[in-house]
Amino acid sequence: MQAAGPLSGVTVIDLSRILAGPYCTMLMAELGARVVKVEPPDRGDDARHYGPFVKGKSAYFQSINRGKDSIALDLKKDADRAIFEDLLTTADVLVENFRPGTMEKLGYGWDVLHGRFPKLIYAAASGFGHTGPESKRAAYDMVVQGMGGIMSVTGHEGGPPTRIGTSIGDIGAGLYTTVGVLSALFHRAATGEGRKVDVAMFDCQLALLENAIMRYFVSGKPPGPLGARHPSITPFEVFSTRDGFIIIAAGNDALWRKLCEALGRGELAEDRRYLTNDLRNQNVEALKEALEATLTTADTTHWMAVLDSAGVPAGPINNVKQATEFPQVAARNMLVQIDDPVMGAMPFVGNPIKIWGFEDPKTRDPAPALDANRAAILKELGRD
Amino acid sequence: MQAAGPLSGVTVIDLSRILAGPYCTMLMAELGARVVKVEPPDRGDDARHYGPFVKGKSAYFQSINRGKDSIALDLKKDADRAIFEDLLTTADVLVENFRPGTMEKLGYGWDVLHGRFPKLIYAAASGFGHTGPESKRAAYDMVVQGMGGIMSVTGHEGGPPTRIGTSIGDIGAGLYTTVGVLSALFHRAATGEGRKVDVAMFDCQLALLENAIMRYFVSGKPPGPLGARHPSITPFEVFSTRDGFIIIAAGNDALWRKLCEALGRGELAEDRRYLTNDLRNQNVEALKEALEATLTTADTTHWMAVLDSAGVPAGPINNVKQATEFPQVAARNMLVQIDDPVMGAMPFVGNPIKIWGFEDPKTRDPAPALDANRAAILKELGRD
16 A cells, blocks of 8 residues: 655655665655656567566565556657646646657756746756756766766775765766755645756765765865765774674774773783873784684584673674564664565565654555556546 | 755754764755754764864864754753754754663653654664664764675675674764655644654664665575676776776677777677677676787876767776766865865865755855853843
């Protein structure tokens, strides 16, 4: 079932494909909006053809299009354009993530849309934005990750370039686009006026970097890859254990002393090389060696229990299986079930935005088959 | 100056510290909301003491608290509690990122707040959320990155664990919290009713992973680190050039043929090992070697020009300096200037959410000194 939520009553017409736009409209659907995907006939959203597949159907598409409706329209044909325009009359928000200029070619640029549908909010998520000299460049998640700087601070000094293991280029843009759309909806509730929201994947990479850009302008030097330690707090990094790794975050002197006691290494707390954070930063390598001499004598789960009871912040490096088995996941309904008529039942990630007074159901409706809701939509528009 | 924006007229009372909460309220300030930081006397927000420093003042604090007001209040003292409660009477939103239970101890749990200020929206960003058996665990960005699974898919097979080079644990939570607050504001505009928004950093890590979790449940195997290539498209990865690296994203057969022509390696397009994406995936290592034999004969800028004119999606791996010098940054006002009375003028990241009809000024007001706005705030509350 579709969750009731704070956006109940909001209708989103969704021309977007693949990930950035669909992620935005998925969040809105999770918050109660009705989302109608308008897809090209025959092939539909490209993501319908992305693996992995379960019984021939894309699990990738399912994961970001659950709970939406679908109608197939060819926006180059007059009859379908008339249906699309009827949809816009009933809509609150239009979302697309075409290359800039595409909507203008279709005759649906902002001036046209705003003139004909003055209350409509129009959100465009693109690679480089709707303005500027490089606006029309093609963008892919990895290209934007590379160009926006996040790859330059991720990984290990001297090591190979490292992509963030999730599509942060697309998902980041999806999140900022959602913030833009919701603020425009709030504004419209007060003024009745629709606005255009223009979000670039590349700009969002800079916004996610915040701290690294500030450090560059303060020092004049672009920061390098950060490995797996805090740049200015010690110990605050990944350590080896007997069977894997543990992250220990002893952010101040009191926690440092607690850590030494908990590990049975009280002498380290008295060691002159490690008395203050500043000294620990200077002697970070010797300190790591000293701690790992103890940590590698037992498994991560042992040390997690020891550090938890000592009140020292620490955590394992979970793989995806382990992460989904952490007790908070079930307690907070962070895996929801989708019972698909073809794929069967499978868990997917739930909604991380918990809002008091709205139900957070344990199931979600599957993603629609292409054009699945045509008859119902035409009927609503008085076209049956 | 503070940007006018869609949230003009909204007042946010901000008890949050360090990053996740302040990132949320910074986004709201960028969209026109007034944000009043309520800080503990003497020390203020911990981030005021985080480096790097410019003329003794924290550039870190500046980067996420620009354009906010500050008042110092001791929420354990009756006189200050009375001021705080007056502030809540005038407020639309309260944001905090304390450890769960802190607000209850202060006598400001949701039941109390909602009873006394029924229109107030209360947003809590915490490590593990306000419900569930592990709710009260301490969380730090790196701990949450490790526990939530993103580190397990970032980095190179067999290589050391890799932290995402930006605080995606905090910033991710800040973004989802903003989405929650804005949807609650929209709901309140229709119903007059305030809601509690409960966002956990850990939950947000799962939400950012989406695709990896789906792949785990389809295959039954937790995905490993992805390195710097697309898991199922070839060539779609980082290649070495003479002076560095280039990302090439040739997502289909037509782009593959264009790429071979552009590199003067037409014979590769005819090679039976590389005719389809499936074959290219199977022979990914031989193909990489063949392409790098050519790519390492010239610099990244040379190949960027060649591939741009051939229409093959590609990009450099920019460091932060290079990223901020990309022409779109200036064209889209993605660096704004803050002229601080102590630090002087410095650029900071701009607002990636561009909304038609609202000014996007080239400057921003500096972050407030601790308690800087006390007199004006007390006057507004009729307490002068």
